[in-house]
Amino acid sequence: MPSHTYADRPAQPPEPGSVDALISQTRRLRGDVDAVRRDTVVDDDDAQGRWHRALCDLAVHHLDDLGEHLGQLKEGLPPAPEALDLSQPAAAPETGADGQGRVGSAEWNLLTDEVTWSDELYQVFGRAPEQGPLPLDELGSTLFAEDRPLLTTMVTDCLVDGKAIDGEFRIVRTDGCVRTLHMRGEPVLDQDGCTASMWAVMRDVSELRRSERAVRETLDSLQRRRQIAQTEHRLAVELQEAVLPSWRGSLRFPHGSTGALDLAAHYMPSTTSALIGGDWYDALELPDGTSMLTVGDLTGHGVTATSGMAMMLGALRGMAMAGIAPGPLMGWLNQLLENSVQPALGSAVCCRFDPATRTLSWAQAGHPAPLLFRGGAGRALQPPEGVLLGATTGAVYGQAEERLEEGDLLVLHTDGLTPRTIEFSRTDGAERLLAMAPRFATARSAQDCLRLVVEEFGETGREDDACVLVARVGA
CATH class of the missing domain: 3.60.40.10 (PPM-type phosphatase domain)
Structure with a gap:
């Protein structure tokens, strides 16, 4: 595949020693947060405890992601394409707790209609490699109906106006599992400055969003309990003063x-x-x-x-x-x-x-x-x-x-x-x-x-x- 000209050039890679230090710090911090999570005892009536536990779960997910990204940074960029500016794909597939791939890359060539998916992206979509990659116009068929307009808008803005893609949507995999994907991409320009292809990285953020949702729900529950407690306290004081x-x-x-x-x-x-x-x-x-x-x-x-x-x-x-x-x-x-x-x-x-x-x-x-x-x-x-x-x-x-x-x-x-x-x-x-x-x-x-x-x-x-x-x- 010929070398492409990108709208943005990648920065120089960091020194390996500094990445190793960051990985060590992340691992230590992840262990400390996980210890706090294990020590958080929660019962059915403890709304504040559930909120603390949900925050710890979310922090652990973020630190896991950070550790994986730093590991990818240490391994270096994949051999092709050479100038990717998203720092996402790694030489080894990133997998989640369920053993499924969490980050994959794709390129849709507008000149040759060629579609290239990484092995990890097949895992993200739960699609067998022998089925081949999905063309760009068929990608929306895997999405929730209400999310399809968002994908259409992002792809159109990328191909027509040269805008970068950054958004989330939900897909239904072939095994019936619903996953939330974060898609980041950008147009690849030819020598004349015209859009030749579109490159994208898709990350499965289902667990991360689930943890964020758990934090919001437990916080809402805690706030409702506090409001109820304040109301009951006011009523108790008023009743006591009246009696x-x-x-x-x-x-x-x-x-x-x-x-x-x-x-x-x-x-x-x-x-x-x-x-x-x-x-x-x-x-x-x-x-x-x-x-x-x-x-x-x-x-x-x-x-x-x-x-x-x-x-x-x-x-x-x-x-x-x-x-x-x-x-x-x-x-x-x-x-x-x-x-x-x-x-x-x-x-x-x-x-x-x-x-x-x-x-x-x-x-x-x-x-x-x-x-x-x-x-x-x-x-x-x-x-x-x-x-x-x-x-x-x-x-x-x-x-x-x-x-x-x-x-x-x-x-x-x-x-x-x-x-x-x-x-x-x-x-x-x-x-x-x-x-x-x-x-x-x-x-x-x-x-x-x-x-x-x-x-x-x-x-x-x-x-x-x-x-x-x-x-x-x-x-």
Whole structure:
């Protein structure tokens, strides 16, 4: 075949040593990325993990391609045609994971109608060499119908206007397999500057495009999950704010009564997570002049937990207003949780305080006992019998009584004050609260005591949210 004149001349080949160094670097990088890919553990619900794995797969495909191209560059250009500017064909066929050729070359001579295909291109198309190469006007018969106009446009622009070809299309091989090919080509000019033939390199990029598609799909899934999570978080916050008491600062009731309670409460969100849990606190003045105090926690997070919390707190308020004592009230809450659509477990403490006698009646369901501070010392009240809400059918809850004195401080809290994993050198939430007894003794109000609690626990690495309610017995 006579030598052709090309629109662009190839650059001088690089030094072999520099190519060897690039190949070594590529292999090391490929190994590192593959190690990261193997170490990425993905489950069905981990959208971000699937995205990371898809990115690693795509990076591995790119590095495989880079390594193969550098190997071709090291081997040198094929003997004919001599001046190819695409740096694509190699002396040895490039094969993919399925053993099929991935890159092949072709030339269509417009003067003699001669068609030349490399052996690799037959593998790309799944075509037997004895069938011969496809003429240019028959090449489109292997394409998807919607991709044929693109091939026609590229070939026309190349032959008529001398433009380079660079595009992708899908073919259906003779074995029925669908592959995506990237075609790059250019016109070959004769001595008079007229188009004599067209040279092209076709690369099977099916696996590469599949990896890119997997990255896009997993990223879209991750973004959708994030949007859903943001929406659920907003709904959970709004529901929590609507249900928990709206009073800020101190609250005092019963009004105009001796032994009235000075109250303050605070919700403390998790410092390690944006998830909203099912914690609650409440204080309520009852029709008979007594007061109801409660804190509690439902398992779970998000809208499900906060909606369950709203149901429990609403039921608790209604039964307290109806005069049901703390022990029986816990039994009804247990039955309510058993029959709810969303099964869950809960812990709670419910107290009723009579200012006339300064008597505290209380019950608990698997919950930390109230802490009583008096005269600069503190202790946990002895808890009556009570299992977690929703843990067993027909559970019976005991009820205990405690006589309070003027100036006594009562602290109710949920168990999320401290991290779940406690170091041996640290104490749990109740012990740390009891250690604050001397500081509580110098505080002038329930709000001052609450401020001390928030300062003590506000910056710890809590994995869960928590609620604290402080009640001080007045004169």
